[in-house]
Amino acid sequence: MKLKKINLAVYSIFILGFFFIQSQEKSNNIPLNLNGIKADFVNESYGDHKRNKFDIWLAESEKPTPLVIYIHGGGFSNGDKSNYYNSKQLVRFLEKGISVATINYRFQHHKPFGILASLNDSKRCLQFIRYYAEKYNIDKNKVGVYGASAGAGTSLWIGFSDDMSDPSGSDLILRESTRVSCVGAIATQATYDFFKWPEILNLSEELMLDVNSEKRIAKAFGVKYEEGIDLKSYDKTIKELDFLDKIDKNDPPMFVFNNQKGGIPKNNNQRNHHPLHAKALKEKADKEGLESVVYAPKIGITDSKNIGIVDFFIEKLK
Numbered sequence: 669m670k671l672k673k674i675n676l677a678v679y680s681i682f683i684l685g686f687f688f689i690q691s692q693e694k695s696n697n698i699p700l701n702l703n704g705i706k707a708d709f710v711n712e713s714y715g716d717h718k719r720n721k722f723d724i725w726l727a728e729s730e731k732p733t734p735l736v737i738y739i740h741g742g743g744f745s746n747g748d749k750s751n752y753y754n755s756k757q758l759v760r761f762l763e764k765g766i767s768v769a770t771i772n773y774r775f776q777h778h779k780p781f782g783i784l785a786s787l788n789d790s791k792r793c794l795q796f797i798r799y800y801a802e803k804y805n806i807d808k809n810k811v812g813v814y815g816a817s818a819g820a821g822t823s824l825w826i827g828f829s830d831d832m833s834d835p836s837g838s839d840l841i842l843r844e845s846t847r848v849s850c851v852g853a854i855a856t857q858a859t860y861d862f863f864k865w866p867e868i869l870n871l872s873e874e875l876m877l878d879v880n881s882e883k884r885i886a887k888a889f890g891v892k893y894e895e896g897i898d899l900k901s902y903d904k905t906i907k908e909l910d911f912l913d914k915i916d917k918n919d920p921p922m923f924v925f926n927n928q929k930g931g932i933p934k935n936n937n938q939r940n941h942h943p944l945h946a947k948a949l950k951e952k953a954d955k956e957g958l959e960s961v962v963y964a965p966k967i968g969i970t971d972s973k974n975i976g977i978v979d980f981f982i983e984k985l986k
Contacts, residue, residue, distance in 0.1 A: 697750045699723040699770075702759050709804070714771075714796035714841075715789060717778065722771040722793055723749060726805055727762050734766045734810035734849075734985035735797065739790050741817030741855070743940075744776040744783045744888075760978045766985055767806060769797060773822075782890020783818075783860065784908065790822045791832060795844035808844075812981045814852030814923070817941065821860060821911070824949075827851030827922065828914040850984035852923040852977045855941040858948040860888070860909035863900065868948045869933065912948060917957040923980045924949055924960065930967040943967045 699707040707723040714720050727733045738758070740747040752758060752770040761768050773789035776782055790813075798808040813823040832846040858868050862885060865871075886893035889905050900906070907913070926946040933939040943964035950969065953960040961971045961980055975983075 697753065699750065699753055701725065701762070702754055702756060705762075714793045717774045717789065719772045719774045719778070720789060720793070721749070722769050722797075724769040724797070724804060725758065725762055725767060727765045727767045729765055729805065732801065732805050732807040734812070735804075735806045736761050736766055736768050736981060736985070737790075737794060737797070737811065737813045738768065738770045739773070739813065739815035739819035739822045740770070741815060741819045744786045744818050746775070747818070748772060757978050761981070764978075764982050764986065766982065767804065769793075776887060776890070780890060781887070782905075783888050784890060784905065786818070787822055787825050791826055791846055792841065794826065794846060794848070795833070795841050798844040799841045809849075810985045811848050812850040812852070812920075812985055813848050814854070814977065814981070816854040817856070820853035820856035820924075823851050824853050824856065824922070825860075825909075825911040825914075827920050828911045828916075830914075848920050850921050850923070850981055851919075852981065853949075854925050854977070855928070856924060856926060856945055856949070857940065858945040859912035861906050861913070862888070863906070864910070864912070865939075869939065869942055869944050871933070912952055915949075915952045915956050915958055919956075919958055921959040921980075921984055922949070922953060922961070923977050924962040924964075925977065926964045928966060943969065 699710055708726040709724045711721045712724065714722060738752045740749055740751045749770040749772045758768050771790060771793045773786050776786055778785065794813065797804060797806060801808040813826055815823045826846060827848055829846065833844055834842045837843055882897065882899065883893045885899050886897060889899065889902050891902065924946045926941055926943045928938055928941045928943050930943055933942050943966055946962050946964040947967065947969060950960060950962040961973055961975060962969055963971060
């Protein structure tokens with residue numbers, strides 16, 4: 669089957685419009701949470717890129733506290749850490765003695781190109797906070813990550829990758845572990861190996877032909893598009909982006925919530941956040957023996973714990 673006959677409109681994950689994203693560049697906004705409390709550290713730099721910034725609210729405690737890192741969505745093309753300022757979840761974590769960071773990362777059209785650059789930025793932010801754990805009064809052994817859409821996929825990529833630390837590297841920050849205690853994903857994708865999406869979403873060949881997405885895939889992979897390019901030949905990149913395949917029983921407990929309706933996806937938003945993504949993650953977690961709480965209520969997937977993501981994280985971090 670020719671590549672253009674298997675490409676999906678789902679690859680347009682990089683299109684604007686995800687409902688969680690209410691604004692784009694708001695880094696200059698004052699980071700006040702719903703209780704009117706300003707972040708203890710604002711626009712902390714964790715790298716050289718202009719978007720390598722984070723804000724962090726520190727829970728009141730004499731002892732090091734657990735930490736939750738929130739990663740915003742936006743298709744790796746837009747969005748901002750300020751999207752989380754008005755989150756009720758942020759306040760609840762602080763009330764339970766858990767510090768909270770919300771982060772920015774470079775977009776896929778920034779050098780180096782491709783979504784792996786975005787993913788690696790988030791990874792570095794985690795390592796940066798761990799390296800400066802004493803400054804932020806953080807217990808580096810009790811860290812959870814979660815996000816929405818692209819931020820959800822990023823969180824799962826971090827959670828399911830083997831430890832990506834570089835113990836002998838010259839950059840002391842990158843010597844820090846990337847393993848976390850728990851991971852959460854709201855409106856997530858199951859993998860960024862986009863060639864698996866036809867099977868995951870049960871889409872017919874006819875529905876795979878409505879968007880010429882070769883350019884989008886090339887952009888995601890960080891390669892220059894040329895007519896006739898064999899994107900499947902970038903197997904190393906595809907393997908690295910396939911966090912679904914990375915799942916094993918030694919990974920951190922996973923919370924997933926996809927609330928889209930089932931059936932044939934009729935637009936980009938439905939394809940990108942279809943509940944079958946959650947189903948695929950649950951099936952792989954169950955197969956590998958990984959603890960998970962997965963909700964995709966529109967297709968009948970619930971969990972007997974009847975627990976939300978905040979309580980799930982509190983249980984794993986406290």
